[in-house]
Amino acid sequence: MKKKLLVTLLAASFAFTMLAGCGKSESAEGQARGETGSAAQDKTEEADRSENGSTQSGAEDGAGSSQADGSEGGEGSGENGSESDADEKTSGGQDKDADQDSAAEGEAGYVIPEVVMPSLEIPDSEAFAFVHDMKIGWNLGNTFDAYSDRTFADELEAEAQWVGVATTREMIDDIREAGFHSIRIPVSWHDHVDENYQISDVWLNRVQEVVDYAYDSGMYVILNIHHDNSEQFMYPSTEYLEQSVSYVTAIWQQLAERFADYDQRMIFEGMNEPRQVGTAWEWWIDPASEDCKDAIACINTINQAFVDTVRATGGNNKNRYLMVPGYDASPDGVLNEGFVFPTDAEGVTDKLILSVHAYTPYKFALQGPGESGSTAEFKASALGSTRDVTYFMDRLYNTFIQNGIPIVIDEFGARDKGQNTQARVDYATYYIAAARARGMTCFWWDNNVFEGDGEIFGIYHRQDRSFPYPEIVEGLMKYAE
Template sequence: MLVLGTQAKAQDFETATEAVKNMGVGWNLGNTLDASSGSKQGLESETYWGQPVTKPELMKMMKEAGFGAIRVPVTWYNHMDTSGTVDEEWMKRVHEVVDYVIDQGMYCIVNVHHDTGDGTQWLHASTTTYEKVKSKYEYLWKQIANEFKDYDQKLLFESYNEMLDDENKWNEPATDDGYKAINNYAKLFVNTVRKTGGNNKNRNLVVNTYSASSTANAMKALELPEESGHIIFQLHSYPDWQNESNAKSIVDNLISTIKTNLLKRAPVIIGEYATFRTWPTNLDYYNENRELALYAMDYFIKKTKEAGIGTFYWMGLSDGIYRSEPAFNQPDLAETLTKAYHGSAFEGKYPVHDSSKGTVAFEGEKTLEWGEGVFVSSSMLTDVGEDVEVELTYKLDFTDYDDIQFMYNNGGWQKIPSGLSMDGKAFDGADFSASSVYGIQSGDTKTSVLTFDASAYGYVSKYEMVIQGHGVIMKKVTVRAPSGTSAIPLIKADHQDNTIIYNLNGQRVETPRKGVYIQNGKKFIIQ
């Protein structure tokens, strides 16, 4: 793919300060290329945390809405071999998504994301760990930097995400060793990228505070890794606003702290922020107090722009099934952010869900196995009613047998006992073999339509439906009204199952203990 502007000479690169100003307002493509399930995976990991495969149309929508920059979090360890070499197909996929952003004329930040985390990941803020992994870390960034060395100033690299110490301390490490380690990683990152040459000699690079913390101590402790004018500091902020006065005070104090401790030395971006808090409990003001959420976001963007600080909203806005269309599930919030930055007269485009196309519950490539499935929330099904149809597109991939099994999840997966039909043909219990019914072979792709009688609908309308099996790769699952009838009503924002909890390896957790978890696309901590 031809990338516009890649011929820019290194000496012509804008400064980091200019880049932050020119980015405008940004957004995070979260829970996508950063998703994982703990072991080496292929391209299917992109959909592991409930997001569809990213398409160019999504970036076009973000551009037309008024966003000027996209942060693309990427997790690498699950796509590396024992020598630290990144899988060629994974690097190619990251490259494709970067091109989606760059081709829209937006800025793009690529990082090393869930390779950091709760201290169990391979990167954490300890000088002992640093000495053990620095060669691997250097090799990783050498590969990334070489892959993109000819890209122009619209592409930036971010060193690491939220790196914690050996005791998994957030905001500030248990000892100053955590700060020392962070600065070691930052300097190694910058030096490694610079040595690859090309446009990387003057590429604008991003380094984060310890755990991406917004405390004054974390900001003070972060050293400037080079005096080049091409370094950007980053931190994250998920505050508890409570009311308009408190929200205003929190934003003002945050900006004041940034000015005192970081902005005098280098430009700053707030790489993650949102309408929700994660501690001491999860609370999303967008759902609980929409007026306060929009007020706080409007004030936040206006004040950060005034201070010359860049911002990247964490996920939300267009999430889950909405990204496939693409559409906004929080169009009023997207409009608030872009108008706060560009001015009230700005006219962006904020498309919403087109109900005539049905609802895509899953799109990607998911290999079905026992305990590895695709999920369809009950609310997607109940929106349509008892005559709901679930269209499945799948590929057979087996050496012994194929089986698609339909379960309901009431705290544990159980077979739907009866009342299921595929393409109008009833089948016994919850086991369906496409090779037996249609005579197709391994390697063939098929689209089938699942329907329910009153008894089976009783299960799926009350509980989440799970599709698992063996010898099958699920490619797309669409929930729709019966063929030839009226369209599915407009989907509400709460249609996803927001109760599911994942650890940082992407695994479902029924009883979370001490650590960092993800629920409804948001990180939270149990201490």
């Protein structure tokens, strides 16, 4: 049964000093989404993203599974309708509100909405308590996940090729002091392994150094395999299944051994958005398609191999929290009959977490501002804005949370579409309130991009260590406890 939530918004005005964003001056033009707005054409292949060096502006994997999320709306939440029209029907005065938003931006005054939302029943278990204690997370995006066909004189130059700056302890301290309790460190390993999938010591040592910045500060840390989706390494199809299992288990064998002595705040995420790259269903699934069924079955196998490999290394890894995704890491990727949640080792309970990515509603959160149907408006008081968020979260709650499986949404966000900071504040506040009411913890995708025509998700400027949108951070924190 879908639960209907009552949302009441009370105006609470907070004034903020506006900090000028000074991110990369250009975005990667090649990252522009398809002109047709279809699920397949709105996505570009990951290989295209790597050619722009430090001016890379794609949200990278963050650009990913939301397209599948957008398809959810077609199942009953009204995603395919005009969201701005829906907002007008729900709350009225859209043009006036837009004018007020622009004025607020100029005056650097924003309203952080008060969201009154009943909490749903959450299972009483160690796993749900653990996820709750993670509170709110941030992604170190476009950093160790960067990849390229180029050869660097110094392997460590790869870390800064998309963002233009290497990570420092001071940066991570800034994130912690801003109120983020957790950090996700996406890593692409395939440019740093030999023919036997042995990871370069130089690369692994540097990853561990940055992990330690966060871990030593008391943060929860998620480490993963990120942009390794290719037929050469990990590709969910029967044809490449044996190779995929070999690659994933080889990487996790090494990572599990390297981080074996870290406590439970060190979390392993097996894969990021596993999918059949380059196909018509790269960013959405058709449950009736035999290829999609095959991909889902292969992901089940790889997830289980990941769990078994980590557990077999013993020590703290026997009881470490592990995260697993479905196809694309999208809600639709796990809300289908083919997805099977892995089983844990004998004697181990409540240590597996479902990983989900949801840039929902797609037309607001991710779709390019020049594309048909795109909207820059989101009102926390308008059903036309919020219904897709509550819809997909209710589906996850009913299917997994109620059955004892915890969820972390470790990628979400809303791109800057120009003069829509108030809408993004409303979105951040409402999204976190809705997720926490259902027992989920969320991580904002930050690609350190602040200007240009690409996917602008930055909220922490790494070059000058500033928060250009403190009001968005405030919105994220408001209901994270």
